[in-house]
Amino acid sequence: MGSLPLPEDALADVLRRLSPRSLAASRCVCKAWRDIIDGRSLLLPDLLPHSVHGIFLMYHDLDFPAFLSHPSMEPEIFDKLHFYHLHPDSYSRSFTNILDHCNGLLLYQDFWGAYVVNPATQRRAQLPPEPRFGGSFLSNVGHLLFDPTESPHYEVLLVPADRWTEEVDREMRQQLMDKSEEWPASIWVLCMFSSRTWQWEERAFVREGDDTMMAFEEIGDPLWRASSAYWRGAFFVQCNDGSAILRQETMLAMMRMITNAHLKSKFEWDSDRDNIIDDEFEVEQNISTHNTFLGFHPFKDVVFLNVSLDRAVAYHLDTCTIQDLGEVRPRYYNGPVASVISSFVYTPCLIAEFPESK
Amino acid sequence: MAAPESGDGNNGAARMVTLISSDNTRFEVEAAAASLSQTLQLTILDGGGGGGDGIPLPNVDSATLSKVLEYCIKHAPAAANGGAPNATAVDRAELERFDNEFVNIDQSVLYSLIMAAHNLEIEGLQSLVAKKVADMIKGKSPMEIRRTLGFPDPTPEEQAEMNAHMLEYGWAYE
Known part of the structure; x- marks a missing residue:
């Protein structure tokens, strides 16, 4: 048995009040709970941030x-x-x-x-x-x-x-x-x-x-x-x-790792595998000049870097490979270099509920 | 001391109905309070439960029924005002205090209440007890939830199954 002495509707009424994190834990409690949560689609993990766009x-x-x-x-x-x-x-x-x-x-x-x-x-x-x-x-x-x-x-x-x-x-x-x-x-x-x-x-x-x-x-x-x-x-x-200078020290360490890395460049934005560009030479040439940090991939061992204030790359820490993500400079920008002041790695959240003023 | 009494039958006694628990205890309550139960409301509207008849409730024992009626009597005046649009902040705070105290009870009593609220379809009580159980689950690991709610220890198979499912949503256990 291993479940509460409660009718399914009453239990569902309890589970419906839980946050996704507590629902995920409740899913593991027993099969009866899992069936209710899955059967009534109470937990929709796909709606939560899980990828970088x-x-x-x-x-x-x-x-x-x-x-x-x-x-x-x-x-x-x-x-x-x-x-x-x-x-x-x-x-x-x-x-x-x-x-x-x-x-x-x-x-x-x-x-x-x-x-x-x-x-x-x-x-x-x-x-x-x-x-x-x-x-x-x-x-x-x-x-x-x-x-x-x-x-x-x-x-x-x-x-x-x-x-x-x-x-x-x-x-x-x-x-x-x-x-x-x-x-x-x-x-x-x-x-x-x-x-x-x-x-x-x-x-x-x-x-x-x-x-x-x-x-x-x-x-x-x-x-x-x-x-x-x-x-x-x-x-x-x-x-x-x-x-x-904690952040800068981190950056220096990162740069050292990258210059030693085996460079393999291909355009692969997250899971999207089209548009592969072989840009190896260019990336390799620019790697030693001015580079800045754009952010961490929140779900993978990947850091995003701004190489030579020109191109964004994703550096895979596990495989020591680099993906070219394209120009850091926006289309309409006329200046010689794009000096990024801040960057925000965007992870879409599809939860429809959104608090607004009452 | 002299709190103003609110509408306790100055213009004639309020209509009373009798409810009979599974162990044959008779409870006499105002029809307005008993009508918080959707199940009872129809019977009462039909004129049932008055006089010596009584409405039998074979699924609710006397301990649980007295607790349920405590809730209904407290909430009946506000419910009679149609969600109490003219209730003062003090009234609402008092009801909230009452509710918090009310569910501060043994788990076995809580489960009986959930069953009763469910059978009698008392909406306010259903959400009050559901919220209480949800609060007991919040922020806990699967094992902690099982212990808190008095599940037996998992068998090795159940344990393996739990572990396997915990891998599914990594973000929940970081």
Whole structure:
């Protein structure tokens, strides 16, 4: 037997209330539960982020992001985002600034405000004006928290990128100075937006300890923006005001590995196997010049790199092979090199439920 | 002390019905409370359950039925207001407090309640107990779920099957 003394409908009513992560665990409990979950299609793992469809790129000298992907993907995802609106006042061009990506959702800002959008489902919500920064730009401080395996809700956390960030108003600076001279302070009062309450509120975060939500690593290059990662309830933020060079050290190690690697180039964007380009010579030639890091593949042992500020490549750590993914420079870009300021590896999330303002 | 009493029959006694549990205990309750049960509602609308007749409930024992009726009596006034659009925040908070206390019970009682709420089709109680069990499952591994809900230890075959299925959704166990 091994199952609860409950009618199937009652059990289904229980299971229906669980997040995908808890449903996945419940599927293993016993065959009866598995049959209910599968029979009623309560768990749809295909809807969760499980593949990389491209990389959103922001450039130093461009007002708009670009989307690097297999050519067949681009119109579907990127063009429908309508990032290219012109401002009604024809003299001032609008801009779109992608601030963060998390498990299929993008946080971005344009002339009119800040938004969270799911490019795969075309669902979009404009966030209410955030009180502390007085409606100024969230750049460098806006981080998106979203885990579709736990909940369809998302949160936006504002983390000052450094002690003197222009966006940090005086009140907050004062608060930080009062608390402690160390940076990052051990206790932070941060502004957080939650799609559950649909409002901004202040929350206190402790930097270290068993129940902490945040940990900090410092990097020193002012060109790097603050970046963040959200993993299983823990939120990791990089700040810009330190002297440690963790990320750059990682990069150097990576470069060494790559120059030693056996180079094999073919265009293979994720699972799509057409459009193979033999570009071996070019890649090999450029590998020793200026390279930057675009992101990790979240599901494979792959890193995405910007080689010579010219071509994006996927480097497979397990097989030591390199795939050429195409030009980093967007089609409409006229400059000589494309200087990428930030990049977001996009993993589509197809869950239809999307919290919006009430 | 002197909390205002809400509508307890100033204009004549409210209609009462009698419910009879599986172990032959008789419970007399207001028809409005018993009508939270979709199953009973029809019988009561037909005029059943009054006088000496009583409605027999062969699937619900007296301990469970008294618990179920505790819920119905508490929730009947709000339900009578049609989802209580004019209920105050205080009323709602009080109901929420009551609900939380109400499901803070032994698992065997909880399961009996689930069965009863299911048989009697009491919608609010069904979702209250379902939510309670869901909260007990949340964030646990398959083995922890089995232990929490009192499953017997898995046989070696079941264990192997569990392990095999755990490989299917790697992201859930990272």
